Amino acid sequence: MNRSMTHAVRCTIGVIVTVGGVLSAVAPAFAQEFPARAIRMVLPFPAGGGSDVVARIIAQKYAAQLGQQVVVDNRAGASGNIAADIVAKAPGDGYTVLFGNSSLSISPAIYKKLSYDPVRDLTAISMASSYPFALVAHPALPVKSVKELVALAKSKPNSLDYSSAGAGTMSHMAMEMLRVKTGTRITHLPYKGAAPATVALLTGESQVAFIVMPVAGPHINTGRLRGLGVAAKARSAVVPNIPTMEEAGVPGHLAVQWNGLFAPSKTPPAVQDKLYREWVAAVKSPEVSKRIVAQGAEPSGNTPAEFSAFFKAEAAKWADVAKQSGTKVD
Missing domain, CATH: 3.40.190.150 (Bordetella uptake gene, domain 1)
Structure with missing residues (x-):
């Protein structure tokens, strides 16, 4: 290899090393x-x-x-x-x-x-x-437990409405899980978010719903909603008197x-x-x-x-x- 070629190769290697060094420093610098x-x-x-x-x-x-x-x-x-x-x-x-x-x-x-x-x-x-979902009902609905809700729903198929935060949300699927496990038919009322779904239940537009504990807890404790079950492995410290869904008679119902x-x-x-x-x-x-x-x-x-x-x-x-x-x- 002649001197001119050797010099060219060294220059090329030098450029590659320099560029590589610059590129390797880009990510840390950017971070x-x-x-x-x-x-x-x-x-x-x-x-x-x-x-x-x-x-x-x-x-x-x-x-x-x-x-x-x-x-x-x-x-x-x-x-x-x-x-x-x-x-x-x-x-x-x-x-x-x-x-x-x-x-x-x-x-x-x-x-x-x-x-x-x-x-x-x-x-x-x-x-x-x-955080877990709580199965809650409007106080006007004549049920005080999950078993009573299931019995009422079975006696009057599709006569009860449940609100959710929207089709495909966890509040929707939690109720679908309950329906699958209990063989009940309850009509779905989808809303655009948990807030309007909760308002629907509070105003009586729907009778039941699965609502997240941060929202359901205060309403349960003030009596504006009736808590029926908590879809978790253990009871919630926010509403300790409300049984888990398993304790309430629906094994394996977990919706977090x-x-x-x-x-x-x-x-x-x-x-x-x-x-x-x-x-x-x-x-x-x-x-x-x-x-x-x-x-x-x-x-x-x-x-x-x-x-x-x-x-x-x-x-x-x-x-x-x-x-x-x-x-x-x-």
Whole structure:
């Protein structure tokens, strides 16, 4: 090899090494600079519901951890698919994230066509909290237990109405699970979110519903709603006198609302890690944990791997309920 060729090869190698060094430094530098502006956290439900309350509690501390404003953007509708689609198709730069909930694990099983794939297009960052659903009835309904409700529903098929936060939401599927397990027929009244579904029950538009404990608890304790059962393995400290669904005679009826942080799957790992670390710091901070517990929820802050595994297990569970109940949404 002559001198000119040797010099050219050395120069080329030098350029490659230099470029490689620059590229390897980009990700850490970007992560250190992130976030440089406000972050938009999209919520798939209207203001006032259980998940909305928890999201706003965390958002304030999360903003302090990140050093940038976290703008909460409620985009309700289509069982959370509108909000999920927005984030799934957003740039993978960490500035648009999703405060998703249980509906994400249900949608693939009941929607014939989705404009996004939750597993492919979104990445699980960390769970925020979880809390059980409570089966509640309007005080005017002449039932004081789950067994009495089942007996009434069987004696008058389709005469009772139940409200939900929308077709395909956990509040919908929780009742479908009850119907499958008890052989009852109750008419579904879907609303756009937990808040209007709760109002429907309080005003008597519907007679029964599964409502998350952060919302149901205060209404049960003031007598505006009658608690019949808690869809969890253990009783809730918020309403300790209300039996679990299993204690009430429906074995295996578990319906837990969970929520957590998701980002577009194309978000760089370094940015995902930054989102995760500051999220966990916020969720596990004493002030945030205390407020979440006061809402009847259990703080989480698990790892991305744990959250992803949980998400997949939930999807399998509700796919089975959808199949047995014949639940489909066009």
